[in-house]
Amino acid sequence: MKGIMLQGTGSDVGKSVLVTALCRILARKNRKVTPFKSQNMSNNSYVTIDGKEIGRAQGVQAESAKTEASVYMNPILLKPRSTMESEVVLFGEVFSSCSGRSYREHFYPKGIEAIKHALTVLDANYEYVVIEGAGSPVEVNLNDRELVNMKVAELADVPVILIADIERGGVFASVVGTLQLLSEEDRKRVQGIIINKFRGDISLFTDGVSWLEEYTGVKVVGVIPYYNHISVEGEDSLSIHNSLIKEGKKNDHGLDIVVLALPYVSNYTDLEPLAAESDVYLRFVKEKSEFGQPDAVIIPGTKSTFHDLKYLKENGLDHVLVNYTESGGTVVGLCGGYQMLGERLIDEAGTDTNQVGNEMHGLDIAPLVTFFNEKKITIRSRGKLAADHWNCKKEISGYEIHLGRTMATADNAEPFLTVCDRPEGICMNGGKVIGTYFHHLFHNDEWRASWLNKLRVNRGVPQREVVNLLEVRDKGYENLADHVENYLDVEYIINMIEGWKENG
Structure with a gap:
């Protein structure tokens, strides 16, 4: 296998984004390249073309690499359900739910087997693999059974580039400390260092580069300036505010859209298309006073x-939302948000609360009841709008990831979509209240533009043309690749990939 692994001195140093950039850089050089992350912990997922679930970041990286995402790019996905327990998704399907201790003690052999198989498949189908690590490779209390950093580099037998975030401060200590805590064998794999998120005059760091190279014996292959003018999806909720909220305050001509900041929010990238609209401002609201x-x-x-419904009720946001809706407000509930709109939620299988038969009153905005089942639905779907509230003739495409089965309790309930002759979702108040299981609803350009234009008309501001999201996304990958390539020694990295087995 030919490839490279990007590891970090800690979390959120930019590994995911730099893997995305490197995938596009190599793809532009006509390399058949694939991303890979052995184990991802995120509630932000991506459904592959065959209806399987992987980490959202690997789906984005596959887009950047100009290839189709598959489960082999992220064989293990951990989706936190609470502070103590996560759902384990193995090769795109739910395997189990367990605590961190149970996972560590019992899953390790299965995890190693899965990683080996995934790497074998990718090696047979791609020229290069760009591997993303997780957290830090020197979590010394966990390293005897780790599945995300140096063990993966060993299984793939690839060199490693260490990424450090200079914005946090202490960059020299973080690089040197990480290298010193590595075993001698693992330290030999580190063939490059990237200093990320640099602000200011980059020439002032020349001495810092020289010192790092002399002290560590490892080449600094790039010092990447901080940027905020390039839009690419982040990996998880750590970056949600940076990725979606525009700098500056909303003006009178902009649309003010509130997103309820749920503690266990998932698939927040459903909102990314709204960030591509220049007059849309997203506000993440936790308290009713912020509404x-x-x-x-x-x-x-x-x-x-x-x-999360309990959280809304404890914060009084349930009453605020009901009053807002009754006053003619516009509300969209996506997946779990759709379930909350209803009258009752019944955990038949105990899959949401671990209590079989547990019940809870919903927001009572829509005539719905939701039952939680054992088997998760993960499918890509297409449907037609069931009502003519929007100037949109195209089909609505998206994907579904849910355990719940939601049913209307009123005979005259209007569905949002028709999917293969079955009703999907709910539509009320002339289209002002929508509930749907369709993730990626806002990725449908024509529908998004029509929905936003109704808001613009209500506010009394000019309507706008359709924004082509695919063009925006691809331009984002290109801009990111241009930015990183300007400051990265790409030829050194390619030579490292090609010569690793010979020199190793």
């Missing part, structure tokens, strides 16, 4: 509908 008078409210997906 204000928005043009629309979005209740996003969640990994624990019961838990």
Whole structure:
């Protein structure tokens, strides 16, 4: 296998974004390249073309690499359900739910087997693999059974580049400390260092580069300036505010859209297309005092509908939302948010609360009841709008990831979509209240533009043309690749990939 692994001195140093950049850089050089992350912990998932679930970041990286995402790019996905337990998704399907201790003690052999198989498949189908690590490779209390960093580099037998975030401060200590805590064998794999998120005059860091190279004996292959003018999806909720909220305050001509900031929010990248609209401002609201008078409210997906609905009720946001809806407000509930709109939630299988038969009253905005089942639905779907509230003729495409089965309790309930002759979702108040299991609803350009234009008309501001999201996304990958390639010694990296087995 030919490839490279990007590891970090800690979490959120930019590994995911730099893997995305390197995938596009190599793809532009006509290399058939694939991303890989052995184990991802995120509630932000991506459904592959065959209806399987992987980490969202690997789906984005596959797009950047100009290839189709598959489960082999992220064989293990951990989706937190609480502070103590996660759902384990293995090769795109739910394997089990367990605590961190149970996972560590019992899953390790299965994890190693899965990683080996995934790497074998990728090696047979791609020229290069760009591997992303997780956290730090020197978590010394966990390293005897780790599945994400140096063990993966060993299994793939690839060199490693260490990424450090200079914005945090202490960059020299973080690099040197990480290298010193590695075993001698692992330290030999580290063939490059990247200093990320540099602000200011990069020439002032020349002495810092020289010192690092002399002290560590490892080449600094790039010092990447901080940027905020390039839009690519982040990996998880650590970057949600940076990736979605525009700098500056909303002006009178902009749309104010509130997103309820659920503790276990999932698939927040459903909202990314709204960030591509220049007049849309997203506000993440945790308290009722922050609610204000928005043009629309979005209740996003969640990994624990019961838990997050309880959170809304404890904060009084349930009453605020009901009053807002009764006053003619615009509300969209996505997946778990759709379930919350209803009258009752019943955990038949105990899959949401671990209590079989547990019940909870919903927001009672829509005539719905939701039952939680054992088997998760993960499919890509297409449907037609069931009502003519929007100037949109195209099909709506998206994907579904949910355990719940939601049914209307009123005979005259209007569905949102028709999917293969079955009703999907709910539509009320002339299209002002929508509930749907369709993730990626806002990725449908024509529908998004029509929905936003209704908000613009209500506010009394000009309507706007359709924004082509695919073009925006691809331009983002190109801009990111241009930015990183300007400051990265790409030829050194390619030579390292090609010569590793010979020199190793």
